[in-house]
Amino acid sequence: MNKDTTTISPSSPEFAAEVSRARDLIERCRQEIGRAVVGQAAMIDGMLMGILTGGHVLLEGVPGLAKTLAITSLARVMDASFRRIQFTPDLLPADLIGTMVYRQQTGEFMARKGPIFSNIILADEVNRAPAKVQSAMLESMQERQVTIGETTYPLPAPFFVLATQNPIEQEGTYPLPEAQLDRFIMKLAVTYPSPEEELQILKRVGVEHDPGLKTILFPSDVQRLQQAASKIQVDDRIQEYIVALVMSSRKQTESRSFHRYVEFGASPRATIFLFRCAKVRALFDGRSHVLPDDVKAVAPSVLRHRIIPSYEAEAEQLTSDDLVGLLLSTVAVP
Amino acid sequence: MSGAARRFVLWLLFACAVAPSVVFAQSYNIVESVRLPAESFVGDPIELRYRVRSAVELEAPTRVPEAAWGDITSVRVIERGDEYDVRLIVVPFEPGTLTIPPIDLGGVSLDGLSFLVSSVGEERAEVRGILGPERLPGTRLVMLMIVLAVAVPLLAILYLAGPGRAVVRRVLARHRARVPYRKLLRAIDQLEKNIRYDTARDFYTHLVGALQDLMTSRLGFECRAATSTELTSYLPALAAQCGADAQAAAPLGGVFETADSAKFAGAQVRRKVRLEHLRTCRALMVELESLRRRRRRLPGSRTGRPEVADAGV
Known part of the structure; x- marks a missing residue:
């Protein structure tokens, strides 16, 4: 890919070639993730779209639809740090963003960063945590920085949150308010795979094995793809x-x-x-x-x-x- | 009875029979009668003049007598020394010899006067009754027009509310169905005329717009909200709706694809290609329209619009 895409006109042949290369790269990512996840092309495309637009995605689907597998596969293909946070009613904002801890050796308080300091976050069952935790996470998503104590820390780039919701079992949940939902660039509805896909799932993962996914997208590639997208x-x-x-x-x-x-x-x-x-x-x-x-x-x-x-x-x-x-x-x- | 007595009775009977005629014998003489004109016909006014010699004084009647055969319009009495002129004006409505009813002239009653009336018609023809008054010329036409002006809208309303409703609907639907087709052909003509001046973007915007209108009308759902890809996917349904082969309209897919490039990527499309697209559109649409109309004429072919499985509406 070109190093300096900002000098290329959107209607130039160079840009067309760059777009073509970008498509090939994205296609390779899809194929690589497809080695681990059967079907769910819309979900994978949605996640890639979320990363390339710099947004965050809310995923709604019943359990067992390969949501976690898809996001972990994406993290592996992207050479990105990945954390999964299981949202529960007793989760605290500090569990998410980090807190100041006292170090006895030095007698000082130091910041201990939470799991949100990762490139890719899976906020599993986001509606099970109370509003203050949801709010802390959504604020981080928006600001792309976290303040611990008196210091503000930027979140790593790329930073992508995939939050999941279970459409069933709404008992004891904290539904995200409309204002919070609006912060997600997309809400993907994950559906059951087709019978053919389900048969393929059975054949592929009936015996547990590691597909050995290769890293295809590096952070610099993500940045270039984002730049190419912005020039469309x-x-x-x-x-x-x-x-x-x-x-x-x-x-x-x-x-x-x-x-x-x-x-x-x-x-x-x-x-x-x-x-x-x-x-x-x-x-x-x-x-x-x-x-x-x-x-x-x-x-x-x-x-x-x-x-x-x-x-x-x-x-x-x-x-x-x-x-x-x-x-x-x-x-x-x- | 003796002979004398019998003679007396006979004399008495004779006297009884003769006496009134002697007592009431005419005390006038008609010395001259004139009719003007000499020959008259039914409906003509006739003046009858009688020169009457009378011992008693005559005077005009206070009331004109009435006759069954026509009208006696006036009776005048003119004194001429010891004679009198009695003048009657009559209008007979019957042919033949007509008798004037008795006319009371004071001391004398004229009676038994008659006159002859000729007829231009058949001798024994029946006289028609008196006709009503004649209307002004054009009265009938005006009346007819008034009746039509009232009746025609009334009948039209009754027809449209009843059995004519379906017919009118069908006619209107047929007309409406033709409108987008004609509009498309007009748009194609216009685009061909202005092909030197229109940019490719404007050219394809107008062409695709007209095609979308036509497809909306034919397929029964909003094709103006459809993208080129969706429009291409509807083409088999459009062809099927006209009774053509599913792939008959497929060449339009190429037009839509080029249109997208011209409209949204600023691609320049050569005039030759644009002309070719216009020809394709016209030829296809003319063919599909003729097939559609032929299909409509077939008995039992008035089926609904085809189902479009992936229309998304």
Whole structure:
């Protein structure tokens, strides 16, 4: 890959070649992770997209869908430090971010960094910890720095949090408030594998073995991929389309038939994240420009936790995904 | 009875029979009668003049007598020395010899006067009854137009509310279905005309927009909200809806792909390629439209729109 991508024009052949190389690299990552995880391509793409956009991803799925395996595999492929934090009701913010400990030998307090000081964090069952722990983690996600005692420590780059939620067993949980949910760039819905995939899982991991994943993405590569993604060309009309999508999800704009099902529409963060994710999706496809297809492809993951269904929608058993579907089928594509 | 007595009875009977005629014998003589005109026909006013010599003074009747055969419009009496002119104006409505009813002229009653009326029609034709008044020219036309102005909208409303509803709907639906097709052809013509001046971006924006409108109309869901990839995936359904082979509309996929490059990547598309795309679109759409119309004409072919499994709507 080119060392200095900032001097390349987005419409130049050099940039097209760089995009092509980026696509190949991402494809190799996918294939490598695919050696450990069968199927779940959308989840893996979502995680990669989260890393390349500099965002964090919320994952919702029942237990046993290879969420942990996928993220650990990603960490291995990326040559990144990885920590798994199991969120429980008795977890404290200090358990997460670290605390000041007294060192008897020197008679001083020194900072002991918590597990959040890693490149990749798996915040497992994030809704099982109390609000103050969730808040500490979400603040770190946003600020990319942690203050312990009187000293502020930057978090390592890349820094990526994959938080998981279990859609069942809601008893005794602390559901993330909408404002906290909004901080996640995407919410991925993990579904069961197909029968073919499940058979393949059985054949592959029926006998425990280490797939021996190779490191493909280095932190410098991640940085270059991020730079390439940021230079992907987005036409004005695509930007207007993104804004139209987000605006249409809100009730205060022109009335649409599905608005009665919407309690709250998407925030301006959704506009920004749709824009970023669409760019990364174009990079995945090896394109130097964004198409409406890219926006539509990422819209469900970006919008599903930002559009709150109304009571009427719940009465008619319509989910956020249904509302996003209605939204996408209504707003005219440029 | 003796002969004398019998003679007396006979004399008495004779006297009884003759006496009234002697007592009431005409005390006038009609010395001259004139009719103007000499020959008259049914409906003509006729003046009848009678020169009457009378011992008693005559005077005009206070009331004009009525006749069954027509009208007696006036009766005048003009004194001329010891004679009188009695002038009647009559309008007969019957042919033949008509008798004037008795006219009371004071001391004398004119009676038994008659006159002849000719007819231009058949001799024995029945006289028609009196017709009503004639209308102004054009009255019937105006009345007819008023009746039509009231009846036609009323009938139209009744028809549209009842059996005509389905027919009207069908006609309107057919018309509406043709609108996007005509619009597309017009857009193609316009794009061909302006191909030198339009940028590739504007060119494909208009072309794809017109195609999206047509597909929305044919497939029954909002294709304006569909991306090029989605539109390409709907092409087999579009072809099937017209009764064509599923791959018949596939060349449009290439148009959509080029359109994306032109619209969102700023790709320059040569005029030759654009013209080729216009020709492809026109030829395909004309063919599909003719197939669709032919299919509609077939009995029992009015089926609903095809299912699009992956329409996402």
